[in-house]
Amino acid sequence: MSGPNTQYDPVEVSALDPAAIDQAVQDALSAIAGATSLDDLKTVRTAHQGDRSPLALANREIGALPPTAKAEAGKRVGQARGRVGGALKQRQAELESERDERILVEEAVDVTMLPGRRPLGRRHPIELMGERIADIMVGLGWEVAEGPEVEAEWFTFDALNFDADHPARQMQDTFYVDPPENGLVLRTHTSPVQARSMLERGAPLYIACIGRVFRTDELDATHMPAFHQIEGLAVDEGLTMADLKGTLDRLATELFGEGIVTRLRPSYFPFTEPSAEMDLRCFVCGGTDPDCRACSGTGWIEWGGCGMVNQNVLRACDVDPEKYTGFAFGMGVDRALMFRTGQSDMREMIEGDVRFNAQFGMEI
Known part of the structure; x- marks a missing residue:
């Protein structure tokens, strides 16, 4: 081996x-x-x-x-x-x-530096805008009134001279509370507060109502199913369209600054007669740019509806139309915020991003 x-x-x-x-x-x-x-x-x-x-x-x-x-x-x-x-x-x-x-x-830390304050939350700019409008109306001598968001169909439509077959009553336009036959809806405007106030307090009356309303609109850049309105109602002896125009001009000036130009354009609403749409001269182009996106080249931006209170509404709310006349108007608080801040998409207001609120601080 x-x-x-x-x-x-x-x-x-x-x-x-x-x-x-x-x-x-x-x-x-x-x-x-x-x-x-x-x-x-x-x-x-x-x-x-x-x-x-x-x-x-x-x-x-x-x-x-x-x-x-x-x-x-x-x-x-x-x-x-x-x-x-x-x-x-x-x-x-x-x-x-x-x-x-x-x-x-x-990562050096300056132990002698005063501690930073915890970032504070901010109130939503829509709420601040509503309070600003309320302050303006109170400054004009008006009162602020409130009402329920779940409202009786009678206050929402019948008291305001809506016909029984009016399209706004249909379920494709209005949120009905189950069961529908109970006659309860999510208010489509703040006008029911006006009817309640006339029934409870009579005339003379100068009130402004600011609150949330609901409609079956699809959510997009300019529409929301839940939004905010400011409505005003004045009932007294001898009120005319001139008083309405003066009130709206003062409100527009306080909100958008001196020199704002307004106009009344004939329209139709069941609860006012005569009725008009309130337009603002385009504050982006001043009415000179045919391609302006803000006014679509028309030179005017629609703000809200208004008119003299229909006599049928006064009668339904126990106010003598032979003695008293009144005017009413309604505008979107959310739209007013868009006008003041230049926001182009309403969805930014409700997405809950704190950066949206933070840019406004405590004053808008």
């Missing part, structure tokens, strides 16, 4: 070739020196010290060598791996030191 092969040369194993081991060490040291962050160094460690690294593969070959060759090969590979491990340890210490110094600068 033959003895062991004592003449086996480990150099013949390519992974154990001294030149290959030296090259692997040089590659590792170069990569370690080029690492500029701890993450880069982690990648280098995996490539040159991991299970599939050249030195790890060379170390595996040692087990297949005869006993007389293992010592020399093991020493050679062990020294190479030691050099790589030492370089990794040194470079990691350097990068950790650089990181700590950078953090001390970037």
